[in-house]
Amino acid sequence: MVILCKALAAQALGLTFTITLAWMSPVLFHGAWRLALIQGAVAALWSTVLRQRYWWVPIHLLFLPMAIAMLTLQLSSWRYLTVVLLLALVFWGTVKGDVPLFLSSSAVADAVAAIVEQENAHAFADLGAGVGSVAVPLAQRRAVRVDAWERAPLPWLIAASRCRKLPNAWVKRASLWDCHLAGYDAVFAFLSPAVMAELGEKVGREMRPGSLFISSSFPIPGWEPESIVQIEDRRSTKLFCYRV
Ligand SMILES: C[S@@+](CC[C@H](N)C(=O)[O-])C[C@H]1O[C@@H](n2cnc3c(N)ncnc32)[C@H](O)[C@@H]1O
Known part of the structure; x- marks a missing residue:
């Protein structure tokens, strides 16, 4: 639960920072992609400050950019549901701190x-x-x-x-x-x-x-x-x- 709260906090802090930036300087900071990349970088930084495990850094970096990329594909919602379900079934306890799946050779x-x-x-x-x-x-x-x-x-x-x-x-x-x-x-x-x-x-x-x-x-x-x-x-x- 603590891990999940830290992940949500890092994302929320990244979002707050990016929205503030876009509000203060809409000319310099505009465009969904640019803002998503800034949000990802700030969220990743916060995840290190909050001492999350190292694999959270790429997750935070890519979360919003990937979400925007997926939205542009305009896939039907059941595909997202299938992917979320599959990920949940494979990485079942990872948000609670379990080790994720890596395979031995x-x-x-x-x-x-x-x-x-x-x-x-x-x-x-x-x-x-x-x-x-x-x-x-x-x-x-x-x-x-x-x-x-x-x-x-x-x-x-x-x-x-x-x-x-x-x-x-x-x-x-x-x-x-x-x-x-x-x-x-x-x-x-x-x-x-x-x-x-x-x-x-x-x-x-x-x-x-x-x-x-x-x-x-x-x-x-x-x-x-x-x-x-x-x-x-x-x-x-x-x-x-x-x-x-
Ligand atoms: C790094 S993988 C190793 C998989 C396999 N032993 C191998 O060598 O290919 C770690 C596995 O441990 C499982 N795991 C993590 N925490 C667990 C727990 N508390 N009880 C049972 N399985 C767990 C994960 O779901 C994952 O499949």
């Missing part, structure tokens, strides 16, 4: 499968599984029980349908914070730096001694990884492996 999925095999793990959890980019290939290749936790409806539906013929995979539509980690030999997460400290506490509290926690891209602050696996993919992903 197939190279990451291969590396996680290799680690799970090396660990001789019998039970594996993917926290925030997205569309199952890591969980599905793992369940297809290895005789390991794979539990995938995903809260956003559309990614969950896609992951669940990809797993429907895999007897060793189970996709739960629930918050990863409700997943009790004690039953897993290996746990994987690809989330964001913002949640890593809290997730580290959960891992330390719940995972069994000797089990393995793998975090894609984001280390747990203050923890020493047992190993770091460098992946040759577009993002040069690093897998931080922590022995509990």
Whole structure:
């Protein structure tokens, strides 16, 4: 809720500034496009002042210019509704602070499968599984029980349908914070730096001694990884492996 209020405040401050500018100097500041770009820049600036996460900057910059561009296309209203619904189903909890959907590469999925095999793990959890980019290939290749936790409806539906013929995979539509980690030999997460400290506490509290926690891209602050696996993919992903 705080995140949403900050986003609305940044947009409103951008609008107020732009309207004032246009009112004070209608000759210099005229034209919908020019005003929309100024509004976007001011809203983006306010979002940084209000300490919103960095991905809000392009959202604020582009919001009004994109709205004007869409209006010029004169699309029928059901198309907008469809797009809004699809975005809501994919980025379900993002306004409340959940991590948005980014997909792991197939190279990451291969590396996680290799680690799970090396660990001789019998039970594996993917926290925030997205569309199952890591969980599905793992369940297809290895005789390991794979539990995938995903809260956003559309990614969950896609992951669940990809797993429907895999007897060793189970996709739960629930918050990863409700997943009790004690039953897993290996746990994987690809989330964001913002949640890593809290997730580290959960891992330390719940995972069994000797089990393995793998975090894609984001280390747990203050923890020493047992190993770091460098992946040759577009993002040069690093897998931080922590022995509990
Ligand atoms: C960066 S994506 C990673 C997706 C997938 N694990 C992969 O590697 O391709 C993060 C995912 O976590 C999900 N997520 C974020 N917060 C969550 C929560 N509290 N409970 C369950 N899923 C969550 C998001 O919906 C998103 O699909």
